[in-house]
Amino acid sequence: xxxxxxxxxxxxxxxxxxxxxxxxxxxxxxxxxxxxxxxxxxxxxxxxxxxxxxxxxxxxxxxxxxxxxxxxxxxxxxxxxxxxxxxxxxxxxxxxxxxxxxxxxxxxxxxxxxxxxxxxxxxxxxxxxxxxxxxxxxxxxxxxxxxxxxxxxxxxxxxxxxxxxxxxxxxxxxxxxxxxxxxxxxxxxxxxxxxxxxxxxxxxxxxxxxxxxxxxxxxxxxxxxxxxxxxxxxxxxxxxxxxxxxxxxxxxxxxxxxxxxxxxxxxxxxxxxxxxxxxxxxxxxxxxxxxxxxxxxxxxxxxxxxxxxxxxxxxxxxxxxxxxxxxxxxxxxxxxxxxxxxxxxxxxxxxxxxxxxxxxxxxxxxxxxxxxxxxxxxxxxxxxxxxxxxxxxxxxxxxxxxxxxxxxxxx
Numbered sequence: 001x002x003x004x005x006x007x008x009x010x011x012x013x014x015x016x017x018x019x020x021x022x023x024x025x026x027x028x029x030x031x032x033x034x035x036x037x038x039x040x041x042x043x044x045x046x047x048x049x050x051x052x053x054x055x056x057x058x059x060x061x062x063x064x065x066x067x068x069x070x071x072x073x074x075x076x077x078x079x080x081x082x083x084x085x086x087x088x089x090x091x092x093x094x095x096x097x098x099x100x101x102x103x104x105x106x107x108x109x110x111x112x113x114x115x116x117x118x119x120x121x122x123x124x125x126x127x128x129x130x131x132x133x134x135x136x137x138x139x140x141x142x143x144x145x146x147x148x149x150x151x152x153x154x155x156x157x158x159x160x161x162x163x164x165x166x167x168x169x170x171x172x173x174x175x176x177x178x179x180x181x182x183x184x185x186x187x188x189x190x191x192x193x194x195x196x197x198x199x200x201x202x203x204x205x206x207x208x209x210x211x212x213x214x215x216x217x218x219x220x221x222x223x224x225x226x227x228x229x230x231x232x233x234x235x236x237x238x239x240x241x242x243x244x245x246x247x248x249x250x251x252x253x254x255x256x257x258x259x260x261x262x263x264x265x266x267x268x269x270x271x272x273x274x275x276x277x278x279x280x281x282x283x284x285x286x287x288x289x290x291x292x293x294x295x296x297x298x299x300x301x302x303x304x305x306x307x308x309x310x311x312x313x314x315x316x317x318x319x320x321x322x323x324x325x326x327x328x329x330x331x332x333x334x335x336x337x338x339x340x341x342x343x344x345x346x347x348x349x350x351x352x353x354x355x356x357x358x359x360x361x362x363x364x365x366x367x368x369x370x371x372x373x374x375x376x377x378x379x380x381x382x383x384x385x386x387x388x389x390x391x392x393x394x395x396x397x398x399x400x401x402x403x404x405x406x407x408x409x410x411x
Contacts, residue, residue, distance in 0.1 A: 011137070011144055011277075016193040020132045023189040025152040027087060027125075030182030032160025033167070034094065034118075037175035038111060040168050041101070045108050058112045062119035067348045070124040072210045074344025079128035083190045086125035091183035093117055094176050101173035123351075130347040132193070134335040140406040146331050147276035150324055154270035158263055213345030216338070223337055223346075225396030226289065226330045229388065231353045233293050233326070236384035239300050239319070245374050246303075246312070253309055264313045265320030272321035276328060285329050286402030290393055292325035297385030304378035329405065336408040 012018050042051050074082060093114050100106035137145045167175045217224045247258035281288055296319055303315035330350070338346045368377040393400050402408075 011141065011148060014137050014141065014145075016136045017133075017145060019189045019192045020136055021149055021152055023083070023087070023186045023193075024129060024132075024149060025156050026182045026186040026189070027090075027129075028153050029156035029160045030090075030094070030179040030186070031118075031122075032156060033164035033175055033182070034179045036161050036164030037168055037172045037179075038115060040165075041106070041172040042108055042111055051108060054112060055115055058115040059119040059122075062116050063123045064352070066120055066123035067127070067352050068210050068213075068345070071127045071213055071345035071348025073124060074128040074131065074347070075341055079131055079344065080190060080193055082128040083125050084187050086121040087183050087187035087190060089121050090118060091180050091187060093121075094180035094183055098173045098176035098180060101171065101176055106172075126351045127344045127347040130335070130350070131340070131343040134343070135340070136193075139336050139408065142332060142336055143280035143328060143405045144277050146328055146335075147273045147280065147324075150327065151270055151273040151277055154266045154273060157266045158270070161262075210345075212342065213347075213349040216342055216346055217349060220337070221396055222398035222402065223333045225392055225399040226333050227350060227353050229289070229293060229392045229396075229399075230326055230330050232388045233296055233385045234323075234354075236381045236388065239303050239316070239378045239381065242369060242374050242378055245369070250307065250374065251309055251312060257309055260309070260313055261316060264316035265323070268317030268320035268322075269324045271317075272324045276324070281325070281328065281405055283403055285332070285405045286399050289326050289329040289402075290389055290400060292322040293389045294386060295319075295322040296326070297382045297389065300382030300385060301379050304375050304382060329402070332405040332408055333402075336405070337410060339410040 038055055039052060042055055045051075097106060097111075097114060100110065133145050133149065134142060163178075164175055167178065217227065243258060243261045247253045247261055251257055251261075253261070299315045299319040299322065303312055303319065306312040306315060334346055334350050335343065368380065371377075372380070
């Protein structure tokens with residue numbers, strides 16, 4: 001990392017950037033509060049672990065089903081209006097959940113249906129929202145803007161579950177009411193953004209058009225290498241899925257220890273993202289990405305072997321911080337290296353990779369842990385991440401030799 005002339009430019013002086021960051025942060029915060037409230041309420045109503053699994057499934061399946069049409073829609077229609085519409089629907093749905101909770105008629109089946117509605121909204125919202133930053137800031141400022149956005153997202157990831165857990169003591173309705181207000185303010189912030197969506201000739205929703213993001217990535221090995229490296233790293237290094245088991249059976253820490261372990265990756269990510277917002281990556285961004293993924297794998301191995309709470313927390317914080325660097329490079333490649341008319345569809349593929357790696361990573365970790373034990377599963381995952389990193393360095397020399405992020409241009 002090195003200082004850069006762009007670091008002297010005040011980021012928030014860029015028109016619309018403050019509104020975009022406010023919208024994304026409030027949306028993420030409200031989603032985190034909602035996730036905590038839904039989990040607690042569903043379990044209180046059903047006392048079933050399987051019911052909690054159905055909540056995740058109800059949100060994940062709509063995303064898989066709609067993410068490619070959503071990417072196509074983001075490239076054909078006004079992205080700002082798509083995000084406003086989704087956030088407005090989320091605000092009304094959260095308000096209904098609040099009223100239904102206060103009136104005590106919100107049943108598990110209704111919750112699953114509403115969670116599925118949120119899943120559909122986010123499938124359309126995320127690819128459109130991901131295109132905002134490169135439309136609002138010049139390429140030279142994009143790494144800093146992405147780092148600031150990541151910092152605020154990590155703050156939301158830490159504060160949302162904490163506040164959601166506290167407010168649930170006052171009732172699920174209070175949590176949902178807060179979510180409704182957060183989504184509504186996010187929609188207003190998005191509406192205040194002034195950039196225009198360029199007029200384009202409409203493309204019919206053919207299979208080739210809808211899945212155009214995949215075809216685009218296949219022709220760009222550097223971008224595909226970055227996305228697939230992150231996919232396999234998170235898929236194999238899914239240590240966070242095992243945190244309840246490690247806290248209880250290995251570290252003997254109890255609920256307070258689990259809370260610290262869960263917060264550690266976000267705290268590490270927040271620290272590194274804050275540094276990158278002031279001192280963005282300079283030269284050799286591709287090498288920084290590979291080094292960060294290697295550190296991610298090593299930290300996973302250290303966590304697997306650790307029997308000390310402080311060491312485990314430190315390993316998870318390093319893991320979270322290393323992941324931010326990888327995310328930063330991938331985000332710059334996807335957003336700056338993609339023509340504007342393709343950004344929605346390529347962002348949709350990126351979102352699918354992220355969602356799949358997180359969900360499948362938890363599944364892989366759970367299945368492997370049940371077969372060989374939690375510690376061997378985490379350690380093997382970390383080793384697998386190192387092996388994949390070494391292979392990808394040879395398979396994708398363009399990614400390894402990537403230099404300044406601000407110099408990335410659509411090809």
